Amino acid sequence: MNIKSAQYIKSAVNPEDFLQDHMPHIVLVGKSNVGKSSFINCIANNKRLAHTSGQPGKTRTVNFYNINDAFYLVDLPGYGYAKVSKKEQLRWGDMINNYLYENTSIAAIFHVLDIRHSPTALDRQMAEWLLFHNVPIVGTTTKEDKMGKTRWKPQIEMIRKNLGWSQFVPIVPFSATTSQGKDEILNLMDIYLSNYHSNDD
Numbered sequence: 001m002n003i004k005s006a007q008y009i010k011s012a013v014n015p016e017d018f019l020q021d022h023m024p025h026i027v028l029v030g031k032s033n034v035g036k037s038s039f040i041n042c043i044a045n046n047k048r049l050a051h052t053s054g055q056p057g058k059t060r061t062v063n064f065y066n067i068n069d070a071f072y073l074v075d076l077p078g079y080g081y082a083k084v085s086k087k088e089q090l091r092w093g094d095m096i097n098n099y100l101y102e103n104t105s106i107a108a109i110f111h112v113l114d115i116r117h118s119p120t121a122l123d124r125q126m127a128e129w130l131l132f133h134n135v136p137i138v139g140t141t142t143k144e145d146k147m148g149k150t151r152w153k154p155q156i157e158m159i160r161k162n163l164g165w166s167q168f169v170p171i172v173p174f175s176a177t178t179s180q181g182k183d184e185i186l187n188l189m190d191i192y193l194s195n196y197h198s199n200d201d
C-alpha cells in the first residue's frame with residue numbers, strides 16, 4: 001500500500017462522536033509514551049500529523065485520521081500514565097470499551113509495545129479485552145532502534161507468551177526512527193483491509 005493522503009479528522013470522547021461511516025478502522029492501542037503518535041507519523045510520511053510528546057498522558061481522546069480516503073487510522077488514548085487519577089483511569093477504560101463495543105468497522109488493531117520492556121498489567125488487560133472483542137490483532141514492538149537486533153526475537157517471544165498471543169498473531173519489530181518494519185506494517189494493513197471488505201457482502 002502507498003500512502004497518498006493522510007489527514008487528521010477529529011478527536012472524540014463520547015461514543016456519539018466516534019466516526020461511523022462506510023470506511024473501516026485500523027486502530028492503535030498501547031501505553032502512553034510507547035510511540036503511537038510516532039507510528040502514525042511514520043506510516044503517514046508526515047512528522048506533524050499526530051502530536052508526539054515528551055509529556056506522557058497527553059492524548060486523552062480518540063483521534064481519527066483519514067488515510068487515502070480508504071480507512072481511518074484511529075489512535076486510542078494511551079494507558080498506564082502514573083499521574084492519572086483513578087477516576088480518569090476509569091474514564092479511560094469506559095472510553096476504550098465504548099469504542100470497541102459500538103464499533104463494527106474494525107479491520108485490525110495494532111497493539112503497540114516497547115520492545116525493551118515486559119508487558120505491564122494494563123498491557124495484559126488490554127490484550128484480554130481485545131481477545132474478548134474478537135478482532136484481528138497485530139503486535140507492534142516499537143523503539144527497536146534502541147536494542148540490538150539479536151535480542152529482538154527473544155524479546156518478542158517473551159511478549160507473545162506474556163500476553164497469551166498464539167503463533168497466529170503477527171508481531172512486527174518497528175522503529176519510527178529508522179522506519180524499520182514500516183513496509184511489513186503497510187502490507188499487513190492491506191491484508192486486513194481486504195479481509196474486512198470481503199466479509200462485507
Ligand SMILES: Nc1nc2c(ncn2[C@@H]2O[C@H](COP(=O)(O)OP(=O)(O)O)[C@@H](O)[C@H]2O)c(=O)[nH]1
Pocket residue numbers: 030031032033034035036037038039051052053054056057059078142143144145146174175176177178
Ligand atoms: N528511539 C525511538 N524513539 C521513539 C520511537 N517512537 C517514539 N519514540 C519517542 O518516544 C516518545 C513518545 O512517543 P509518542 O509517539 O508521543 O508516544 P505516544 O504517547 O504513544 O503517542 C517521543 O519522545 C518519541 O520521539 C522509536 O521508534 N524510536
Ligand SMILES: [Mg+2]
Pocket residue numbers: 036037038051052053059
Ligand atoms: Mg500520542
